[in-house]
């Protein structure tokens with residue numbers, strides 16, 4: 001029996017999966033199993049035990065509201081890995097300081113470039129730590145960046161085997177080199193390109209109930225979308241209505257001159273990722289606003305925590321939530337709203353915010 005730990009460079013994977021085919025979707029439940037089986041075969045048919053699957057990734061904070069869908073898709077992706085497939089996911093924030101995510105959407109004179117820190121350091125620290133603790137026999141690295149060459153070398157110096165899985169066209173030469181002149185691996189590179197039939201997500205159509213009371217037409221509906229086991233399902237039409245209603249309500253045009261920075265933002269007491277508390281101020285059909293001493297936060301019907309029903313809340317309900325974006329007090333009205341997620345009804349009516 002060989003123990004394998006899988007370390008995935010999530011930022012790399014998220015942006016390179018498209019090389020596997022247009023609209024290709026990986027079945028993240030199957031992926032570790034397929035890779036482990038293949039490793040077992042490469043070692044002469046011995047059974048392989050997957051000790052743990054790590055995914056290290058990043059996501060934007062302090063981005064402009066127009067990019068919310070993009071950020072949300074990535075957040076749901078990480079959540080699904082955690083909740084549905086038991087991955088250990090570590091996500092690091094990338095601060096966009098109120099800007100758009102894509103460079104082409106930013107002001108031409110804006111020389112801002114987002115800094116993705118911590119992902120490679122966290123992956124490396126974990127792979128080395130568990131090697132030193134003898135927690136695995138084989139480190140299976142899924143990625144493609146040459147930045148990991150020193151890491152893979154060191155792990156091998158600790159007597160561990162290293163396997164690399166990657167995608168053609170986005171793998172550094174040092175990793176795929178047939179001669180392995182950098183001594184980074186013990187097996188030929190496993191190409192996901194050759195495994196597409198085994199790791200492809202097949203979403204079969206089935207009937208699922210849309211949980212929005214505003215839903216129109218027959219319900220349940222036929223869908224091939226991924227349905228998360230512990231979350232209410234909202235159909236595409238209802239999600240589109242939510243978006244349309246939100247943007248007609250919330251005009252978020254935003255001038256670069258209005259951009260804020262840490263120094264001038266005042267004594268901020270909350271940060272993205274913090275748990276914060278407030279009261280439901282207003283509820284629309286598909287979204288609502290939370291009032292706090294730091295300003296108002298927007299949240300959608302699909303931003304509620306596991307076990308919290310958006311449609312059971314009323315105005316005045318005390319809630320707790322995770323801060324995605326801070327309110328920007330320089331922007332008037334709804335444009336300056338913050339963004340909340342994992343909203344849940346607070347267990348006790350705590351009105352004293354000074355302890356936060």
Ligand SMILES: [Zn+2]
Pocket residue numbers: 210211212214215216234235236237238239
């Ligand atoms: Zn619906």
